[in-house]
Amino acid sequence: MEETALHPFDRALAFEPSGPGRWRAHTSGDYANMIGPFGGTTAAAALAAAWRHPQRQGEPIALTVNYAGPIADGPYDVQAEAVRTNRSTQHFRVEIAQQGAVVSTATAVFATRRETWSSLEAGFPQGPGAATLARMPPIERVRWTAAYDMRFVKGQQQFVQPPPTEQDSVSLLWVRDEPPRPLDFLSLAALCDVFFPRIFLRRASWVPIGTVSFTVYFHADGQTLARIGDAHLLGHARSHQFRNGYFDQAAEMWGPGGELLAVTHQMVYFKE
Amino acid sequence: MEETALHPFDRALAFEPSGPGRWRAHTSGDYANMIGPFGGTTAAAALAAAWRHPQRQGEPIALTVNYAGPIADGPYDVQAEAVRTNRSTQHFRVEIAQQGAVVSTATAVFATRRETWSSLEAGFPQGPGAATLARMPPIERVRWTAAYDMRFVKGQQQFVQPPPTEQDSVSLLWVRDEPPRPLDFLSLAALCDVFFPRIFLRRASWVPIGTVSFTVYFHADGQTLARIGDAHLLGHARSHQFRNGYFDQAAEMWGPGGELLAVTHQMVYFKE
Numbered sequence: 001m002e003e004t005a006l007h008p009f010d011r012a013l014a015f016e017p018s019g020p021g022r023w024r025a026h027t028s029g030d031y032a033n034m035i036g037p038f039g040g041t042t043a044a045a046a047l048a049a050a051w052r053h054p055q056r057q058g059e060p061i062a063l064t065v066n067y068a069g070p071i072a073d074g075p076y077d078v079q080a081e082a083v084r085t086n087r088s089t090q091h092f093r094v095e096i097a098q099q100g101a102v103v104s105t106a107t108a109v110f111a112t113r114r115e116t117w118s119s120l121e122a123g124f125p126q127g128p129g130a131a132t133l134a135r136m137p138p139i140e141r142v143r144w145t146a147a148y149d150m151r152f153v154k155g156q157q158q159f160v161q162p163p164p165t166e167q168d169s170v171s172l173l174w175v176r177d178e179p180p181r182p183l184d185f186l187s188l189a190a191l192c193d194v195f196f197p198r199i200f201l202r203r204a205s206w207v208p209i210g211t212v213s214f215t216v217y218f219h220a221d222g223q224t225l226a227r228i229g230d231a232h233l234l235g236h237a238r239s240h241q242f243r244n245g246y247f248d249q250a251a252e253m254w255g256p257g258g259e260l261l262a263v264t265h266q267m268v269y270f271k272e
Numbered sequence: 273m274e275e276t277a278l279h280p281f282d283r284a285l286a287f288e289p290s291g292p293g294r295w296r297a298h299t300s301g302d303y304a305n306m307i308g309p310f311g312g313t314t315a316a317a318a319l320a321a322a323w324r325h326p327q328r329q330g331e332p333i334a335l336t337v338n339y340a341g342p343i344a345d346g347p348y349d350v351q352a353e354a355v356r357t358n359r360s361t362q363h364f365r366v367e368i369a370q371q372g373a374v375v376s377t378a379t380a381v382f383a384t385r386r387e388t389w390s391s392l393e394a395g396f397p398q399g400p401g402a403a404t405l406a407r408m409p410p411i412e413r414v415r416w417t418a419a420y421d422m423r424f425v426k427g428q429q430q431f432v433q434p435p436p437t438e439q440d441s442v443s444l445l446w447v448r449d450e451p452p453r454p455l456d457f458l459s460l461a462a463l464c465d466v467f468f469p470r471i472f473l474r475r476a477s478w479v480p481i482g483t484v485s486f487t488v489y490f491h492a493d494g495q496t497l498a499r500i501g502d503a504h505l506l507g508h509a510r511s512h513q514f515r516n517g518y519f520d521q522a523a524e525m526w527g528p529g530g531e532l533l534a535v536t537h538q539m540v541y542f543k544e
Contacts, residue, residue, distance in 0.1 A: 002290055017423060021480075060540045061339070061484060061485070061518055061539055062484060062485035064336040064338075064379060064485065064487060065347065066334070066336075066363055066379050067357055067382055068355065068356035068358075068363040069358065073291045080455070083367075083374045083377055084340035084341055084373070084374045084377075085339065086340075086341065087348075088517075089340075089484060089541070091338055091340040091374070091377055093377055095355075101356070102355045102356045102363070105355055105356075105357075105365055106379075106380050107336060107338050107377050107378075107379060107485075109338055109484050109485050109539070110516065111484070111517070112519070113516040113517045114516060114517050116514075116515075116516050116517050116542070116543075116544040117475070117518055117544045118513075118514055118515040118516060119441055119474060119512060119513070119514045119515075119516070120512075120513045120514075120515075121441060121510070121511055121512060121514075122512040122513060138410075159468075163477035168393055169393060198473075202391060203389070211381070212333060212334060212361060212381045213336065213379075213381050213489070215331070215336060215485075215486075215537065215538070217485070217486045217520045219515050219518070219520070221516065223424075238393070239391060239393055240392075240393060240394040240491075240524065240532055240535050241390075241391070241392045241394060241491050241532045241535075242388075242389070242390055242391045242392075242393075243390040243391075243392075243491050244385040244386060244387055244388050244497050245360075245383070245385050245386050245388050246333055246383065246385070246491070248489045248491070248535050250435070250522070250535070250537075252512065260512055260513045263305075263512050263513075263520050263522070263537070265487065265489070265522075265535070265537050267333055267334045267381070267489045269360075269361070269383070270388070272388040272389045
């Protein structure tokens with residue numbers, strides 16, 4: 001397949017092997033944030049290193065990515081090591097570095113699933129369908145917002161003067177890759193980070209922020225993701241608390257048929 | 273201070289230096305689980321390695337511990353490395369090994385906090401006070417349950433025949449170390465894992481389970497923990513979904529005055 005035929009997300013995650021379990025990657029202008037790359041693509045790159053590891057077995061169950069330092073536009077190195085492989089689970093340690101300096105540490109747990117008794121307890125958020133909503137216009141200064149089709153049911157941040165401040169930090173939105181791309185674990189990991197920092201809703205301003213730690217628990221298997229294809233997912237996000245420079249953010253990612261695909265949490269630094 | 277004067281939790285986390293950022297530790301019978309040690313003490317040991325690291329600065333913000341393999345009763349080695357130190361944040365990689373085999377991988381983020389605009393969005397769960405409730409009798413086959421004073425408002429698992437099955441996996445309980453011990457980051461990390469596997473509530477049986485990944489986000493600073501001292505904390509836990517061998521578990525840990533001290537999440541394997 002030609003470079004040009006690749007989806008921008010796949011171009012952003014194009015790796016060149018540079019050693020055992022080691023790859024050279026490059027930040028992508030398509031997923032540029034105000035400074036450096038969109039954290040979702042960094043998380044996807046960390047997961048990709050484990051996913052593409054020659055010894056990898058099973059599918060992702062848990063991913064934690066810590067954002068240790070800024071990533072400059074340009075090349076970076078991703079290293080994944082399978083530190084423990086059991087019969088049905090496998091544990092990876094991943095590190096992302098740039099010019100020798102660690103910019104991200106990560107761990108990933110993979111597993112081979114079996115069919116068991118299952119039960120969905122969380123409620124599928126109710127709201128109008130994606131087709132009935134307008135897409136949020138991409139935000140110029142946040143390039144990666146053009147790489148997603150986001151349609152808000154609730155909690156779309158407004159960057160106007162005077163800034164309205166929301167009573168809570170809850171957002172509910174339909175979201176998919178733009179252009180459409182069949183869902184996989186890598187894009188799902190990135191989609192788990194599309195929620196604007198919750199403090200933007202509460203303060204309605206560009207408060208300087210930075211995620212320090214990000215975790216995704218995968219409830220869906222590859223078959224479920226394949227069935228969903230390039231449909232919009234329904235994301236629900238909220239914070240429990242903002243306190244002395246840090247807030248947490250918890251979210252659920254749902255398939256259009258009410259499948260809970262993943263739950264995700266992050267801890268975010270903010271400056272005020 | 274004599275060994276015997278130490279609280280059982282401090283004895284369980286007694287480290288002997290064995291190298292730079294490296295310690296030899298020992299599992300404690302006081303915190304024995306059905307097999308191996310209580311996962312909360314393992315998480316606390318991982319955090320302790322970063323907390324006690326000579327280069328450590330600030331207080332914990334985020335901790336992720338992956339349970340890669342079983343820990344046998346006896347000695348184990350904990351290694352912490354400060355992989356990146358910034359002006360106000362510091363990132364640690366931690367590894368726990370036993371006889372050279374990795375049994376746990378972990379990452380921890382520390383930070384120096386400043387006073388900022390703060391807001392608590394989550395609601396303090398309502399319920400009767402700890403003093404009005406009876407302590408759950410420790411469970412013989414689960415030694416660590418004797419190391420905590422747990423008083424359930426809702427969702428106390430019943431191990432009787434026939435097993436009653438709950439409609440949901442929600443538990444609300446007051447909990448503190450037993451004997452009482454002043455709260456600190458290490459004991460808070462362990463307390464974040466006292467919630468019985470949610471599937472026990474739904475299936476009301478000893479389904480074989482094992483946490484694969486566990487994350488704690490710390491909202492409280494050391495001063496807040498010191499103020500709470502050895503009072504009971506109010507913990508609220510629930511699952512979003514149980515599916516094909518894995519379920520997630522999300523919880524909040526509250527101080528008696530309505531302070532949200534930490535939010536915690538874990539992904540748990542189960543066999544049925």
